[in-house]
Amino acid sequence: MKKLSALIFSLCCTAAVFAAPDAAQIYRNTTRYVDFDGNTLMYYNTAEFFSLFNTLPNRIGKIMTAMDADAKLVSTVSSAMEIILKSCNLSAIKATAHSQKQCAKTLYLSKSVAYTGKNGVVPGCFDTSKNLNTYNLNAVLAEFPVDTIAALKFQYFPGELNASFEKNLGSSNNADVKNFFAQTRAKAQKNGIAIDKLLASANGNWSMYVAGNSLETFRIAITIPDNDGSITAVLKKHLPPSPETPDRSFIPPLPDSKMKPAILYLGKQLMLVNDFERCTKIERPFSIPPEFARMLPANAASFSFLKISPELIAALRQMKDLPPQAKLLLDALYPCLAVDAAVVESDAVRSIGVADFSFNDLAMTLLSTLKNIKR
Amino acid sequence: MNKKILSLFAAGSTAVAAVAGNVTPFKAPLGKVDQGGEFLSVTTTNHLKQLAATPVTMQNIGEVIVARLQKALGSTLVKAQAASSIEVAPGCWVFKHYQYIGKQDMQLPSIFNLLNTPDVELDFAALPADTVFAVSGNLNMAELYKLIETEFTSQEDMLKMFFQQLPAITGQRGIALDPLLKSISGKWKIVIAGSSFMDLMVNVDIPDKDGVLASVLRKELKLQPDAKDGIIPLLMLPVKVAFANQKVTVGISANRKNKAVLAQNPDFANYISRIGNTGTGYALINITPELIATVKAFLSPQQASALEFAPFSALGLLKNDDAGLYSVSAANASGTKMTFTAATAVLGGMVLPALQQARDRAKVNVCMSNLKWLGTGLAFFAQDNNGRIPDKNGIAGLQMLIDKEYLTDMNIFKCQSKPIRYLGKQLTADCPYIYIGGAFSDVAERGNPKLLPVAFEKPNHKQQCPVLFADGHVEVLSIKPAYTNPNQVIGVLTKRIKTNPERLDKMLRAIMEN
Numbered sequence: 001m002k003k004l005s006a007l008i009f010s011l012c013c014t015a016a017v018f019a020a021p022d023a024a025q026i027y028r029n030t031t032r033y034v035d036f037d038g039n040t041l042m043y044y045n046t047a048e049f050f051s052l053f054n055t056l057p058n059r060i061g062k063i064m065t066a067m068d069a070d071a072k073l074v075s076t077v078s079s080a081m082e083i084i085l086k087s088c089n090l091s092a093i094k095a096t097a098h099s100q101k102q103c104a105k106t107l108y109l110s111k112s113v114a115y116t117g118k119n120g121v122v123p124g125c126f127d128t129s130k131n132l133n134t135y136n137l138n139a140v141l142a143e144f145p146v147d148t149i150a151a152l153k154f155q156y157f158p159g160e161l162n163a164s165f166e167k168n169l170g171s172s173n174n175a176d177v178k179n180f181f182a183q184t185r186a187k188a189q190k191n192g193i194a195i196d197k198l199l200a201s202a203n204g205n206w207s208m209y210v211a212g213n214s215l216e217t218f219r220i221a222i223t224i225p226d227n228d229g230s231i232t233a234v235l236k237k238h239l240p241p242s243p244e245t246p247d248r249s250f251i252p253p254l255p256d257s258k259m260k261p262a263i264l265y266l267g268k269q270l271m272l273v274n275d276f277e278r279c280t281k282i283e284r285p286f287s288i289p290p291e292f293a294r295m296l297p298a299n300a301a302s303f304s305f306l307k308i309s310p311e312l313i314a315a316l317r318q319m320k321d322l323p324p325q326a327k328l329l330l331d332a333l334y335p336c337l338a339v340d341a342a343v344v345e346s347d348a349v350r351s352i353g354v355a356d357f358s359f360n361d362l363a364m365t366l367l368s369t370l371k372n373i374k375r
Numbered sequence: 376m377n378k379k380i381l382s383l384f385a386a387g388s389t390a391v392a393a394v395a396g397n398v399t400p401f402k403a404p405l406g407k408v409d410q411g412g413e414f415l416s417v418t419t420t421n422h423l424k425q426l427a428a429t430p431v432t433m434q435n436i437g438e439v440i441v442a443r444l445q446k447a448l449g450s451t452l453v454k455a456q457a458a459s460s461i462e463v464a465p466g467c468w469v470f471k472h473y474q475y476i477g478k479q480d481m482q483l484p485s486i487f488n489l490l491n492t493p494d495v496e497l498d499f500a501a502l503p504a505d506t507v508f509a510v511s512g513n514l515n516m517a518e519l520y521k522l523i524e525t526e527f528t529s530q531e532d533m534l535k536m537f538f539q540q541l542p543a544i545t546g547q548r549g550i551a552l553d554p555l556l557k558s559i560s561g562k563w564k565i566v567i568a569g570s571s572f573m574d575l576m577v578n579v580d581i582p583d584k585d586g587v588l589a590s591v592l593r594k595e596l597k598l599q600p601d602a603k604d605g606i607i608p609l610l611m612l613p614v615k616v617a618f619a620n621q622k623v624t625v626g627i628s629a630n631r632k633n634k635a636v637l638a639q640n641p642d643f644a645n646y647i648s649r650i651g652n653t654g655t656g657y658a659l660i661n662i663t664p665e666l667i668a669t670v671k672a673f674l675s676p677q678q679a680s681a682l683e684f685a686p687f688s689a690l691g692l693l694k695n696d697d698a699g700l701y702s703v704s705a706a707n708a709s710g711t712k713m714t715f716t717a718a719t720a721v722l723g724g725m726v727l728p729a730l731q732q733a734r735d736r737a738k739v740n741v742c743m744s745n746l747k748w749l750g751t752g753l754a755f756f757a758q759d760n761n762g763r764i765p766d767k768n769g770i771a772g773l774q775m776l777i778d779k780e781y782l783t784d785m786n787i788f789k790c791q792s793k794p795i796r797y798l799g800k801q802l803t804a805d806c807p808y809i810y811i812g813g814a815f816s817d818v819a820e821r822g823n824p825k826l827l828p829v830a831f832e833k834p835n836h837k838q839q840c841p842v843l844f845a846d847g848h849v850e851v852l853s854i855k856p857a858y859t860n861p862n863q864v865i866g867v868l869t870k871r872i873k874t875n876p877e878r879l880d881k882m883l884r885a886i887m888e889n
Contacts, residue, residue, distance in 0.1 A: 063722070
């Protein structure tokens with residue numbers, strides 16, 4: 001009898017910590033991806049948030065009605081918002097968590113997770129039932145130049161997001177919304193732009209980088225996929241390349257600018273660059289210290305990098321005619337490096353970030369700088 | 376078998392403990408809050424200490440005072456913070472917040488040390504059932520003042536001078552500061568109750584152990600030394616002061632009939648069962664359906680429909696803890712819902728009226744533009760007619776401009792506040808503008824065309840009335856409290872005329888009657 005009472009007591013103690021088994025399970029499944037021995041831990045169950053968030057179209061409609069908006073317009077806007085929210089399916093994310101930990105004097109590890117449960121899908125962004133962890137860290141580093149300031153390589157599927165949108169639009173009862181989008185597509189089609197086809201062609205690997213430690217070497221490049229060449233066809237129609245160089249189109253530059261922005265056609269990819277010559281003569285690869293690489297997964301669904309070098313800060317501080325607010329911001333800037341990897345698991349998307357600064361310190365520095373700027 | 380089950384649970388509990396944080400610095404704060412609910416946050420605050428140590432440029436005396444106050448109260452002693460929220464039953468949420476200081480540092484002079492008194496049974500259950508807001512706590516005012524004074528006199532500046540002179544300033548009025556502060560140290564309570572101005576109650580209970588406050592107030596209010604009560608003249612409100620044994624109560628209280636108490640409120644009974652009724656202090660908020668109805672009566676119908684207010688109640692208790700500041704609250708809404716509601720209230724309360732005002736202003740601007748066009752049409756008419764504008768008042772006069780094609784766009788005769796349809800080029804009684812130029816069509820021969828009104832708008836814009844004058848300029852008159860009758864315009868216009876305003880008044884009234 002004593003042992004039975006003890007058993008029941010243990011049960012009650014455990015139950016007292018967690019109110020609902022579902023919520024408790026979600027908590028356990030989410031927080032197993034973060035650290036409990038750092039300096040920050042945050043967890044948020046999104047069920048309540050999304051149940052309120054999904055009432056947003058209705059609330060916006062009420063506000064519009066309160067402002068004497070036309071009833072038809074209110075209905076169209078509310079329906080359109082509902083369709084967009086449904087298509088994005090952000091409510092697939094059941095909980096999020098974040099932790100931060102100092103591993104060494106100038107080494108901070110942060111972990112974040114968006115938990116969906118098995119087969120969670122956010123159209124366009126990720127599908128936990130698929131293996132999207134196809135990027136290798138070293139291979140990605142080799143794609144970016146040695147003087148990279150910021151770089152990002154990720155997978156994005158606008159075609160799938162569009163398909164989700166089309167599906168939800170099709171099941172909507174609001175004829176005005178359907179007509180509006182149908183007319184938009186028809187108009188685009190008349191101008192030779194098949195929206196569905198273009199978006200589907202852009203499914204896949206996207207990347208972008210900003211590089212250069214001086215105005216003379218400053219570069220921006222954005223690479224997008226073009227699986228079936230339809231985006232290339234549209235661009236070539238509106239910005240025809242010269243016969244001598246069919247693999248690139250030059251974009252008219254800004255007045256007084258010496259740069260030559262261009263679009264490079266690379267088979268199943270397009271690259272948009274701010275200056276053709278600078279972006280085609282670059283030294284690779286970008287590199288990160290081994291202690292950073294050790295803490296990151298070898299393979300991930302996306303990688304991002306941020307490096308503010310002392311040379312860059314010196315170059316920025318030498319710029320003339322800067323407004324006082326910019327000068328204050330530059331004074332607060334210090335050399336730093338941060339790398340982030342996003343991994344798609346079977347029930348979540350988690351991100352592992354390594355940096356040589358603490359995000360709390362960064363937030364505090366930014367706050368006090370902004371305060372001084374405001375003055 | 377039972378041993379095995381027990382050990383399994385023990386292992387489970389250990390696992391929970393492990394998840395709960397078996398490695399510093401989370402252990403203490405994490406152990407005080409709930410896991411597995413809506414929200415959990417644990418963070419160390421070393422970065423705040425670093426920020427406090429970093430000199431921040433402060434040019435504003437307000438910022439200096441706030442920074443010093445934070446230091447005085449001991450905010451830099453906080454080593455870690457934790458917060459959580461969890462739904463413990465349908466519609467009942469428990470929030471916990473813990474600021475970890477450490478047993479040793481809790482002994483240091485700080486607000487945390489001052490607030491850390493033993494838990495006692497709290498008296499909120501006996502508050503009126505229609506209490507909207509109440510807060511109560513035990514505060515040692517003398518020690519609190521000492522904390523602030525020590526910090527503020529630590530640097531050579533005007534704040535030090537102020538604190539050094541304060542005893543002398545109060546002494547001049549016959550108030551000894553130290554004895555007063557000692558006397559008012561104890562349990563403070565503020566209660567606001569009532570769902571309308573008719574039954575509003577505001578009471579502030581101030582402890583007065585040694586009767587010092589009572590004697591100060593009796594002297595200031597020129598009352599008898601043994602007076603039991605008095606009136607404080609404050610902004611025309613009947614603020615009463617009552618002197619009881621070791622307590623002074625200041626407040627206003629209507630003739631209240633509601634005798635029910637908060638303990639009878641099922642929400643609060645539920646909260647008490649969840650978080651108890653003992654602590655060192657409490658705060659509660661109770662937004663009742665009656666109060667919501669009162670607030671909505673002050674809003675426009677559109678705002679009232681756009682804003683969604685649900686009855687809301689919350690009870691928060693401050694609990695004794697030897698290593699930090701610990702508070703537990705219960706409410707009938709989640710943190711997310713509270714944030715959403717607050718955001719909606721801000722949107723409705725601030726943005727909506729601003730947007731509405733902007734829309735109204737835009738509509739008035741359109742009418743001003745229309746009247747300007749009318750003025751242009753009249754000018755061309757006058758050019759062709761020996762300086763005379765149409766000599767018929769009302770629609771007939773305006774129709775002359777249309778018939779003779781001085782004005783061809785019928786949209787000029789429409790106000791955006793009201794839908795109007797004209798058949799062809801014929802004006803109707805719906806025309807929003809009243810033409811009165813017929814009274815002085817020989818405008819070129821008149822004194823000052825700047826002061827001569829020739830047309831104005833009917834009551835379409837709440838308090839605003841655009842008026843066209845004979846020289847072509849348009850002004851917007853403000854007619855308070857509301858513009859409801861065109862005759863109101865006459866009064867405003869004739870006030871501007873210095874020579875023979877009665878004549879203009881008579882003329883305009885005659886036109887209006889016709």
